[in-house]
Amino acid sequence: xxxxxxxxxxxxxxxxxxxxxxxxxxxxxxxxxxxxxxxxxxxxxxxxxxxxxxxxxxxxxxxxxxxxxxxxxxxxxxxxxxxxxxxxxxxxxxxxxxxxxxxxxxxxxxxxxxxxxxxxxxxxxxxxxxxxxxxxxxxxxxxxxxxxxxxxxxxxxxxxxxxxxxxxxxxxxxxxxxxxxxxxxxxxxxxxxxxxxxxxxxxxxxxxxxxxxxxxxxxxxxxxxxxxxxxxxxxxxxxxxxxxxxxxxxxxxxxxxxxxxxxxxxxxxxxxxxxxxxxxxxxxxxxxxxxxxxxxxxxxxx
Amino acid sequence: xxxxxxxxxxxxxxxxxxxxxxxxxxxxxxxxxxxxxxxxxxxxxxxxxxxxxxxxxxxxxxxxxxxxxxxxxxxxxxxxxxxxxxxxxxxxxxxxxxxxxxxxxxxxxxxxxxxxxxxxxxxxxxxxxxxxxxxxxxxxxxxxxxxxxxxxxxxxxxxxxxxxxxxxxxxxxxxxxxxxxxxxxxxxxxxxxxxxxxxxxxxxxxxxxxxxxxxxxxxxxxxxxxxxxxxxxxxxxxxxxxxxxxxxxxxxxxxxxxxxxxxxxxxxxxxxxxxxxxxxxxxxxxxxxxxxxxxxxxxxxxxxxxxxxxxxxxxxxxxxxxxxxxxxxxxxxxxxxxxxxxxxxxxxxxxxxxxxxxxxxxxxx
Numbered sequence: 001x002x003x004x005x006x007x008x009x010x011x012x013x014x015x016x017x018x019x020x021x022x023x024x025x026x027x028x029x030x031x032x033x034x035x036x037x038x039x040x041x042x043x044x045x046x047x048x049x050x051x052x053x054x055x056x057x058x059x060x061x062x063x064x065x066x067x068x069x070x071x072x073x074x075x076x077x078x079x080x081x082x083x084x085x086x087x088x089x090x091x092x093x094x095x096x097x098x099x100x101x102x103x104x105x106x107x108x109x110x111x112x113x114x115x116x117x118x119x120x121x122x123x124x125x126x127x128x129x130x131x132x133x134x135x136x137x138x139x140x141x142x143x144x145x146x147x148x149x150x151x152x153x154x155x156x157x158x159x160x161x162x163x164x165x166x167x168x169x170x171x172x173x174x175x176x177x178x179x180x181x182x183x184x185x186x187x188x189x190x191x192x193x194x195x196x197x198x199x200x201x202x203x204x205x206x207x208x209x210x211x212x213x214x215x216x217x218x219x220x221x222x223x224x225x226x227x228x229x230x231x232x233x234x235x236x237x238x239x240x241x242x243x244x245x246x247x248x249x250x251x252x253x254x255x256x257x258x259x260x261x262x263x264x265x266x267x268x269x270x271x272x273x274x275x276x277x278x279x280x281x282x283x284x285x286x287x288x289x290x291x292x293x294x295x296x297x298x299x300x301x302x
Numbered sequence: 303x304x305x306x307x308x309x310x311x312x313x314x315x316x317x318x319x320x321x322x323x324x325x326x327x328x329x330x331x332x333x334x335x336x337x338x339x340x341x342x343x344x345x346x347x348x349x350x351x352x353x354x355x356x357x358x359x360x361x362x363x364x365x366x367x368x369x370x371x372x373x374x375x376x377x378x379x380x381x382x383x384x385x386x387x388x389x390x391x392x393x394x395x396x397x398x399x400x401x402x403x404x405x406x407x408x409x410x411x412x413x414x415x416x417x418x419x420x421x422x423x424x425x426x427x428x429x430x431x432x433x434x435x436x437x438x439x440x441x442x443x444x445x446x447x448x449x450x451x452x453x454x455x456x457x458x459x460x461x462x463x464x465x466x467x468x469x470x471x472x473x474x475x476x477x478x479x480x481x482x483x484x485x486x487x488x489x490x491x492x493x494x495x496x497x498x499x500x501x502x503x504x505x506x507x508x509x510x511x512x513x514x515x516x517x518x519x520x521x522x523x524x525x526x527x528x529x530x531x532x533x534x535x536x537x538x539x540x541x542x543x544x545x546x547x548x549x550x551x552x553x554x555x556x557x558x559x560x561x562x563x564x565x566x567x568x569x570x571x572x573x574x575x576x577x578x579x580x581x582x583x584x585x586x587x588x589x590x591x592x593x594x595x596x597x598x599x600x601x602x603x604x605x606x607x608x609x610x611x612x613x614x615x616x617x618x619x620x621x622x623x624x625x626x627x628x629x630x631x632x633x634x635x636x637x638x639x640x641x642x643x644x645x646x647x648x649x650x651x652x653x654x655x656x657x658x659x660x661x662x663x664x665x666x667x
Contacts, residue, residue, distance in 0.1 A: 127316050193388035196355050199375040200382045200459075201449070202405030215392045 027277070034058070034271040041267045057271035060085050061092055085268055086258040092272055094246050095254040100279060102164050102250060103232040106171045110228045111221070114176050118183030119209045123195050133184060136177040144174065144237055152241050162244040170242070171232045179224040186220035187213060222287045229283050251276055304365050304379070304456040304489050305331045306352060312360030313347050313513070321347045322513045324361070334483050334490045336504035338497065338536070344513035345493045349459050352491060354378050365457075376405070378457075381450040385462040387442045389434040389449075395421075396430040399448045406453070420452040423485075440471045447479075451486060458483075460492045464499065476502055497537045501525065509533045526653075531584060531662040534655055540589045540619060543629040546659065551579040557601060558585050558656070561625040566601040568652045574665055575656070583665065586655030589619075589630050594637040595648035603648040604629075611639050620645060 028048070033041050035053045120126075121133055151170050160166040190213060198208040214221070236252045243249045255276065258269050306329040313322040322344040329335050337345035350356040351363060354375035363370045370378065381402065389398050396417055403413045421427045424444045434442055443463060450458060463479070464472045480503055483490050494500055500507050501521045509516040509524060509532075517529040528534035534542045547560035556572040558565045565585070567575070575581065595603050606624035613619075613635070620631045622645055631647065639645055656665045 191386055191388060193384045193386045194390065196350070196353070196375075197382065197384060197388035197390075197449075198401075199355065200353050200380060201402035201453075202376040204374070204376055207405070212390060 030270050030273050030277075033267060034274045036267055038265055038267045041270075057267050058275075060089065060268065061271060061275065085265060086261050088254055088257045088261075089268065091246055091249065091254045091257070092251070092275070095249045096251045096275065096279075098164060098246070098248060099233055099251040102167045102171065103229050103279075105164075105168045106175060106232040107225055107228045109168065109172055110175050110179055111224065113172070114179040114183055114224065115214070115221075116206075116209065117176075117180045118187050119205075119213060121180070121184045122187030122190075123192065124205075133181065137181055139177050140181075148237065148241055151238060155242055161242060162248050164248045166242045167232075167235075167239060167248065167250065170238050171228075171235060174235075175228045175231050179228060182224055182227075183217065183220055186217055190216055218290050222290050225287060226280075226284065230280055233280055305329065306457065306489065306491070307364040308348075308361065309364065310361035311348075311351065311358055311363055313344070313351070313356065314359045320513050322351075325515060327508065327515070327518065329489060329491065331489055332487055334480075334492065334503055334505045336500040336507045337491065337493045337510060338495065338500040338507050339510035339516075340495055340536075342512070343510040345495075345508075345510050346461055347513075348510075349382075349461055349491060349493045352457065353380050353382050353459055379455050380457040380459055381453045381455040382459040382461065383443075383446045383450050383463040385465050387434070387446040387466075389442055389445055391434050393433070394430065395426065395432050395434070395437070395445050395448075398434070398445055399452050402449060402453045416452050416454075417448075420448040423451070424448050439467055440475070443467060443475065447482070451482065454486075454488075456488055458486065458488050458490045460490065462494055463492075465494070465496070472499075479503060497539070501537065509536060527664070527666065528586075528655065529664050529667055531586070531657050534586050534657070534664075538588055540630040540632065542655070543587045543589065543627075543631075544657075545585045545587070545624070545627050545629070547583060547585055549575055549578050549581045549583055551577065558583065558654075560585075560627075563604055563625050564601045565604070565649060565654065566651060567654065567656065571654065571656050571666055582659035584657040584659055584662070586657060587629065587649060588653060588655075589632045591650040591653045592631045592633060592647040593650070594633060595646050599646065599648070602651055603646060605644060605646050608639055608641055608643055608645050611641055622647070 029046075032048055032050060033046075034057055035055070036047065036050045037052065037054050037056065040047060040050060040052060121129060151173075155161055155166040155170070158166075160169070194212055194216075195208055198212040199205070203211060234252060235250070236256070239248075239250045239253050240256075243253060255269065255272050258264070258272065306327075308325045308327040311322065311325040312320070314320050325344075325348065327348075337348055339345050347356055351358055354370070354373055354377075358371045365378070390401065393401065399417045399420060400413050403416060408416075417430075418427070421430055424447055426441060426444045426448060429437060429441060429445070434445070437445065443466075446463070460479070464475050467475060476499060479492075483503075492499075492503060504521050506518060507521055507524050508518045511532050517524055517533045519527075524533060525537050528537070531544065535544070545560055547558050547563075550557040550559040550564070556567045556575055558567055575583075592603075599605065604622075604624050606622040606629070609621040609623055609628065611618055611620060616635070617632050618635055618637070618639070620633055620639055622629050622631060633639075633647070657663060658665055
């Protein structure tokens with residue numbers, strides 16, 4: 001009796017470990033290699049723990065200056081010298097700021113639209129209610145690539161090419177239906193009687209939403225915030241189409257551009273990658289306690 | 303102060319479903335009105351309309367002399383108690399009770415005083431700092447009541463408030479609600495599908511079915527003089543017995559006849575159906591309107607084979623087969639009955655009910 005139980009646990013443990021390694025190994029490699037020199041990174045066998053840890057990659061990012069590749073300095077373009085940095089390195093920090101602005105704007109605007117929409121879809125009966133939910137969902141089965149051309153024309157006609165606004169608008173178009181759908185499902189799971197009780201207690205519809213449902217909907221709000229933030233932060237295809245200069249280029253575009261030089265510095269790209277995962281991690285940590293407290297609040301049914 | 307008046311009120315849904323049909327109802331100030339009916343009969347719709355939670359799609363709803371059709375709930379002076387209690391799960395008991403007052407911007411010290419008064423009255427003072435998930439069902443129901451009474455509304459709405467409680471608690475809470483009504487001196491509208499609750503609490507009962515009012519009246523009237531077979535069958539435990547048969551006229555007497563069974567109808571019924579020999583009717587005998595009998599019957603009782611005897615503490619229930627119909631009766635414990643034997647029961651003729659076979663309406667009304 002005890003042994004099968006133990007065996008089951010051991011199996012579960014082994015499986016979870018395997019999964020954790022599968023998920024975490026690339027990240028570990030990313031972090032480790034960002035502290036290695038180009039020479040060390042390419043050594044065989046690879047070093048999981050840097051033998052000569054260096055902050056050079058990071059200092060380069062923060063001190064990168066304009067750099068023009070000329071006949072004289074082209075030898076520096078040899079990665080073996082260790083002095084190579086991509087010609088667009090200086091764009092990294094400004095592009096991260098762009099990404100952050102776009103992502104935060106999308107998160108905020110998304111909530112402003114999807115929360116009231118979800119409340120209305122979940123708690124107010126009106127003609128066309130269920131069909132509108134399904135319609136919103138169908139917009140999500142269309143792959144983004146199919147929408148690139150219409151989106152591009154739309155953005156171009158509005159004169160928004162190479163502007164952060166173009167990204168904010170299109171990212172909202174992508175994320176709002178999904179957030180609304182998630183929140184609608186959650187609001188529907190909260191009892192209708194709460195809505196009635198609040199309104200009889202003196203709340204307008206908006207107050208009911210803000211004072212009664214939102215505090216209870218924390219877990220789903222957090223899910224929506226994370227989803228929207230990550231979608232905007234990571235989005236590549238549309239950003240590639242709509243942006244041209246640092247006025248709007250986002251982090252994924254600039255990191256991708258590091259591979260389009262004569263040479264590629266993997267250590268530098270990895271350092272940029274480490275910086276790129278910092279904001280999402282910070283957001284996740286910020287909301288972690290809300291995820292926990294929100295879940296317990298939601299578990300209580302009136 | 304609130305008198306509530308429905309004038310030809312209806313509720314139709316876009317898909318064609320009619321939840322409520324042509325409701326005309328005048329609820330007096332300080333009345334305790336109970337809406338009674340099976341689920342889907344439109345009683346909750348009616349209640350929600352008073353609260354403003356559902357639109358009136360036909361007719362007019364008045365509070366005193368004001369048309370309320372489009373007034374949103376937060377601008378009506380009503381409060382409501384729900385079957386599910388609907389307490390705010392993230393707020394303490396205190397905050398739950400105070401919420402309505404806060405929304406109406408009462409001063410802080412007044413809120414505190416009122417919340418504590420209400421809590422004292424409902425004996426939930428020690429619970430004020432708890433959250434709803436730390437309370438039992440009965441305690442939650444008290445908090446829900448507290449939340450409603452603290453606002454001192456002019457109309458008090460209750461949607462099956464006791465249905466989620468266990469049986470003993472339900473009976474004691476019933477008494478408390480009745481007392482609350484006397485203390486608060488406001489209009490109560492109470493929805494239930496429990497006939498016992500309706501009979502105990504109501505000044506007047508409205509019996510509804512499929513969105514149509516069947517009968518409005520005092521509890522005794524509804525019980526003693528049901529307007530149709532539905533009302534008759536909805537009240538009473540065990541439910542009233544129905545028996546198909548025909549009318550027979552013998553001189554100045556009118557008899558109900560089914561096979562060998564003949565019952566003389568009392569004068570107040572006989573007058574209404576005089577000269578209608580052969581008419582197909584349905585006789586209603588309430589379970590408690592029989593008594594043990596020995597000796598010969600003279601069209602004042604019935605005989606049948608006992609199918610089962612169910613003692614229920616104070617009384618016993620008899621299932622008797624009479625002329626091919628199964629009837630349920632409640633008789634005193636002193637009678638000795640055995641399964642399979644024959645029972646002779648005297649019927650309280652004055653309390654018989656007679657309905658038309660076709661439209662199931664009472665022939666006495």
